[in-house]
Amino acid sequence: MAPYSNTIEELHTQVIHEFSKTLEMFALTPTEARLFVTLYLHGEPMTLDEMSKALGKSKTAMSNGIKSLLDLNLVESVWKKGVRKDLYRADENLYRQFMTSYIQKWLDAANRQAHSLKQIESSIKKEVKQIEEPADMEKIEELHERLGEMIRFHRLITDNFKAMKPTAKDLV
């Protein structure tokens, strides 16, 4: 090997390492991120054993990681005639896939949590009617007001992320 140069393997490793950091920002664990990037760089669908070998981790770990990535719709399983093992492939369109997955995660969570807060809000409304202490009344009205801010916060988040959804023009 020539001096002052990197082998292809080293460059490969560097790319995986760096790009994994980016994917971790999409709330992937380091393992999930490395697994995805490995699949993405490999191009061809891979089996659990191949991933296990490529990352130097157990097959169980691969199985768990793939399960997470499947749940996030970042990876899909592939059927190939004559191949008995399960094959998995990373989607080619990084941007669309990650944005869609990430935004959906946000929307789901924001909706769920806004719902919980609204339930608490109705509890508060009931509670208000039973309060006689002026001090308590002041406290709970303060809480109610803040709760309103939180619910408004969820609405703004939801609107914003909805607007972020990749459109047809991002498909290319």
Add this chain to the structure above:
Amino acid sequence: MAPYSNTIEELHTQVIHEFSKTLEMFALTPTEARLFVTLYLHGEPMTLDEMSKALGKSKTAMSNGIKSLLDLNLVESVWKKGVRKDLYRADENLYRQFMTSYIQKWLDAANRQAHSLKQIESSIKKEVKQIEEPADMEKIEELHERLGEMIRFHRLITDNFKAMKPTAKDLV
């Protein structure tokens, strides 16, 4: 206390618990999130000792948590005449503050990582010149192509998050 109703304290706790989950989506740890929500609900600036008591955790933990929140610009220190201890307050404008902080985090990270990838790209370009094996050439061109996709990915992310920055109309 009346049956089938919640005490103010219980409602308070529920709100903290639920809204913390939302804030964890902004890449806050559970502790950071609870700390922020506690400050936010309290309204008035709090000392480390008050937080410690409110959350039932050590003062060291509070000190660390506040440090993180300060770094994220989600909390600010407050000076009050006659009060010797440090006081901290959560910003009132949840949406603007969290969005701004979060987007900045994304932009910083995306820029940093795009920069790293571009450096690797230049290594690849150098390496290409020294390759004689056709097989290696094919491999490294494949890698180069994928790397291009990754860099493009960073650009799309950056553009998207820049567009998300809260504007003046969100100030209210």
Add this chain to the structure above:
DNA sequence: AATTTTGTACAGAATAAACTGTACGTTATT
């Protein structure tokens, strides 16, 4: 100047997360 108070660095303990290897149910091959 001496004493007290406050915030944080540090080391060790407690808690949580990730990983491994075996075991087992299921499905394909012979």
Add this chain to the structure above:
DNA sequence: AATAACGTACAGTTTATTCTGTACAAAATT
């Protein structure tokens, strides 16, 4: 039908994170 191969559930181990209590430096009070 018997055998072999595959994927995953599970329990135990390893690794990483979070938390606590003491110790100490900086600053205010006496």
